[in-house]
Amino acid sequence: MPGPGLQLPRPFRSAWKNDETFKLNLIPRPSDAPQVHASGPDPDRILVVGTGAVVGWGVSSHDLAFSGQLARQLSEITARGVDVDVITEHGLTASATLRKITDLRLWRYDAIIISVGTAEALRLDSTARWSNTMSALIADVAEQASATTQMIVFGIPPVGSMGPFGDKFGRQSDRLAKKFDAITEEICAQDPRISFRSLPEKGSPVQLREIAPRDLYRMLAGSVAAQLAPKLERSCADNAQISEWGAHYRRGKPQNEDQRQAALTAMNILQLQPSERLDRITRLAQQMFSTEVAAITLMDGDRQVFKSVVGFDDVVIPREYSFCNETIKHEAPTVFRDMGAMKMFGKNPLVHAGPKARFYAGYPIESPDGYRIGAVCVIDSKPRPEGDLDLVGLRDLAMAVQKEMFGTAVPSYHI
Template sequence: MLAPMMRLLTPSIEKRLAEIPRPDDAPAGHATGLDPDRILVFGSGPASGWGVRTNDLALPGHLARELTRRTGRGSDVDLLAGERITIRDSIAELGRLDLAGYDAVIVTLGVADALGFTDPAHWKHHMDALLCSLASRMSRSAQILVAGIQPIRSITVYNAWWGDLADRRAQHFNRISETLASTHERTQFLALPGERLPKRRHTAPEMYQTWAALMAGRLAGVLSGSDAGGHVSGRDRPAELGSAREHRRMQRPEDARQNALDQLELVGSEPTSNLQRIVQMTQIAFGTEAAAINLIDHDQQWVHAKAGPDVHSSTRAESFCAVTIKDPNGLVVPNASLDWEFAQNPIVRAGRVGFYAGYPIESPDGQRIGALCVTDPQPRRFSGSDRSALRDLALLVQQELWNQWNAAQIAERQTSAPPPAPPRTRIPPVPTGRSTAPEQPAR
C-alpha cells in the first residue's frame, strides 16, 4: 500500500523538486595541492546537490577542500549522481567507468529506495552485489565508504507525515548497510546527520560541509599518498604497486584518447576568449617567455591557445606535452639541455626551450588530451607551490572545456528534439456521408 501511495504523490513532489536550485556546472570538485587523491562520489541524496547552484558549494567542492586540509595533498572529486538512482540500478549506472583509478568511492544511495519502500531483502542483496562489484573493479589499496541515508524528513520536499514512514525504512536500510560494510575489506559505513529545515529552505552549503568533514575524517587516514610529496618530475615519482596512483599513470589506449579529443572538435578551431585569458594569466603568473594550451592530435602537437613568441605546432616526437600527458601529475624539466629525455630534442638544441613545465588537461570523460604549459629559453627552478598553481590553472582550462562540451550537448539535444506539437484546435466533425441540410418534407 505504501508504494502506490508514493506514486500518487509523485507529480506534486516532482513539481516542487523542479523549483529547487541544483548545480549545472562540471560534476567535480577540486582543491589546491600536489599529488592529488582522486575520489568518486556516486549515488543520490547528498550527491545531488539540491539547494546550491555550483558543485563547488555542494558535496564535491567541500569534500575536496576537507580532504586537502587533512592530507596536505591536492584533491580531485568526481561526481556521478542522479536523484532517481536506486540500489537495483547501481551497478548498471556505473557502467564501464574505470574505477581502478580512484583512491576511494563514496556511495550515497538510498533516498529513492526509502521513498519507494524497496523490500529490505532486495536492498541487502543489491548492496552486497554493489560492494563486491566495486571491490573487484578498484585497486587493492582503494577504499569504499558507504554513507548512510540522511533522515528523510530533513529533505524539505519530503518533510510530511509520510516522510516518517520512509524514514523508518531508511533506518532499516542503514542497519543492513552497516552490517554489510563490516564484512567487506576496505569498506566503512558512515551515518549522516540531518536536520529539518524551515519550509521553502533547501539543503544549505553548511550541511554539505558537515557531511564532507565527516567523510574526509574517515578517509584521510587511510588514503595512501606518494612518499615523494609531488616535488619531483612525474617520470621519477614512485607509486605503490597496484595502487590507484599507479593505475592513473598507466598508458591509456590511444584510440580512446584520440576519440575524446575528436569529439571536442578543438583541433583547427579558434580558442574561446576565456581560454585565451587563462593562457595569458599563466604566462604572467610565472614570468615565462611563453605559455600555451597544446593538444596531442595523432602524430602532431596542435597549439590551441598561446601567449608569447615562438610558439608553434610541432610533431608529437618533438613535443614535451606528449610526455606530460603520460602522467597525471604533470612534468617539470628545469634544464632541458641536461635532461636525459630532451637534451637531443631539436627545439632544445636550437635554444628555443631551456625550461618546460606542463600539467595535463582532461576531457569531460577523463582522457588526457593535452596540456597547459609554460616554456622559457633559459633554465629555471620551479617550486612545489609553482607546480600547484599550474595545476589550478589547468583545472580552469578543464572547466572551460566542460562548459563548451555541455553547451554543445544541450544544443544538439534541442536540434534533435521532435518539433513541438501544433496548438490544439477544435476538430471538425467527421463527415458521415449524410447531408446536414434539414430534411425536406415529403410531398
C-alpha cells in the same frame, strides 16, 4: 531475514512521488561541470556518486555543494590537492548507479563515496530487493577499485514530512530506510576498505531543512573529511608497498593511446574557435613563470595542436617534437630544466634550432573521464638549473583549463 516491503495503495504512492518531483524541480541544484578541485600538490582523487545529500540541493554549483566542501576540507587536513568527480542525479537508484559506474575505471580513485536508497525507500521497495541490489553494487565497486581505494557508503537520510502525505507515508519510508541501512551496514562490514556512515541527524527532518544548504554540506563534508583523511594517509603508505595495485600509481602510468584519442575526439573541442578565457589563462601562466612562451596544447593523433599560445607562432607541430607528449605520459607535473643537455632532445629542432627551448614545465589536462589529452606548459630559451617552481600554481591553471573545456564539450559527454 529480509522481509517484504510495506504495501500502500499505488495511486497514493504515485501521487506522492509526482508531488515531490514537482517541488524538487523548483529547487536550485548544480548545473556546472561535475568536477571540483582543491589546490595543492600530489592530489587525491575522489568519486562522489548517487543521490540525496550529494546532489547539491539549494546551491547552484558543485563547488558550493557537498563535493566542493569535501575537497577543500580534506585538502586542509592532508595538505594535498583534491580532485572530485561527481555523478549525481535526483532519484538515482542503486541499480541505476551500478549501470552508471560500468567501465568507469574505478581503480583510478583513492576514495569512492556512494549515496543511494532514498528513491527505493520512497517507493517502498522490499528489503529482499534492496539486499540483492546493494550487494551487487558494493561487490562491483569493490572489484573494480584498487587495493588501496577507500569507500564510504552513506545511510539514507530522513524523508519524513515530505509531500502532502508526508506524516503518514514519510514515517513508513523512514522506518523502511532504517531496515535498508542495517542491511547495507552488514554488507559493508565484509570488506575492510568500506565504511558505512549514517548521515548526521540534527533533530527532526523539519529541523534539518531549517539549516542553510551550504552549512549542511559543510557540516557533512567536515565529518567525512575527518574520517577519510587518515585512511588516505594509510593508502599513500600502502601505495609504496603494493605500488602495482595502488590507485595513485596505476593512474599515473601511460594510458592506452586509442582510448585517450577517443576521449579527446568525444569532447569535440579541436575545431572550436579561439577562446579569450583560455588565452587569459595562457597569459597568466607566462606571467607567473616569467617565460617567453606559454601554451595550452592538445595531443591529436600525430600532431600537437596549440589551443592557446603566447610567444610562439605555430599552431600545430609534429607530435614527435612535442614536449607536452612527455607530460601526458604521467599524472604529475613534468619539468625539464635544461633540455639542451638531455639526450632525449638531441635531435629535436625546437631545442637545437628555431626557438632553442631549454626550460619546460607542464601539467597534464584531462578529459572528463580522466584521459590526459594535453597540457598547460611554459617554455623558455634560458635553462633554469636551480630554484623553486610553483608547480601547485601550474596545476591550478590546468584545472582552470579543464573547467573551461568541460563547459564547451558536447552535452552528451559525461564521466
